[in-house]
Amino acid sequence: MNFLCPFHLDKNSSFSLKNNKYYCYGCKLKGKLKFENIKMNKFEFYFNKEILLKAKIFLIKKKNFWLNYLYIRNIDFKTLFHYNLGCIDIHLKTKNNIYFVKNKLIFPIIDEFGLLCGIGLKTNNFKSKYINIYKKNFDNKNVIYGINECFDRYYTIVVEGYFDLLTLYKNNIYNATSILGCNINYKKILKLLLKYNNIYFCFDGDLAGYISVLKIKKIKQKYNIKNLNCINLPLGDDPDSYINKYGVENFLKFIDI
Incomplete structure (x- = not known):
């Protein structure tokens, strides 16, 4: 499967993904996706940019539920790449075993300074459609999603x-x-x-x-x-x-x- 590369400005669908291995014919970046069952007591893992990057790649894998869901919702590749949407087939737990990231759609939340301050998780549970998790000491009452990408001052x-x-x-x-x-x-x-x-x-x-x-x-x-x-x-x-x-x-x- 070939897609637009998420690592550089790509117009030729140079990014190849096969058997959990990826390679870009444009920027020459290559690697293997490896996901394990991980248990952590703090939220720091959620804010690991490497993990979020893997989540972005994992989303475009064939037969991915959330990729099909985005297609049904009329969201194209340009948009999901721009906002770094992703999903991971791993099971993360907090200290109280409340939040789970496995098989959820991930929305990285970036502040006006370009810093990762939290993530949003979309579930397929109608009782709790979204879970927003923020970094410690972050004022989540004033969060504005997308402010880092909205440059028009007018x-x-x-x-x-x-x-x-x-x-x-x-x-x-x-x-x-x-x-x-x-x-x-x-x-x-x-x-x-x-x-x-x-x-x-x-x-x-x-x-x-x-x-x-x-x-x-x-x-x-x-x-x-x-x-x-x-x-x-x-x-x-x-x-x-x-x-x-x-x-x-x-x-x-x-x-x-």
Whole structure:
């Protein structure tokens, strides 16, 4: 199987993966994927960049469940490589045996300084769809996913979820970020305002989204923030579903950009 190489800017699908061995005909990097059952008492293993790189490679293996899932969700290779998505067929345990990374989709969370500060895990358990794990002493209340990749200072579109952001990027909207939920506060808004001239919050069409919009409007009025905009999508929609149904141009019109 040949893919675009994850180790350098590749346009020719130079990356070959066969029998757990990989080789790039472009940058000449080669190696073997080796995964073992590992048990650790701390989260440091989660933040090993070598492991996350292996996870990125493992994701593109043939017959991988999550690769098929991403295909069904209309997420292309360009997008999954850009955000370094991955998965690992190993079983990690914490001290309390609570968190498991085996067979989960991994989203590395990078801060505005380009430092790895946590990971998001997507499960196939509907009772707990996502698990976010952060480094010790990191202020996870103010995390903004994708802020390291959003370079347009003029504005940013702020969404709730991982897939909302991935879908925007896939549709060539590169100036989007995600707050990973609908929990919003003044510090998080200030963090965005310090980096972007205009903020466009786009929340899901559900009760939690409506409450968040009301909260932002109160903050906007209290501090007289003119370049802060917020809107809810129609009932039952999120940016991912709305764009897949109506297209990205209609999405941009709806949020008035």
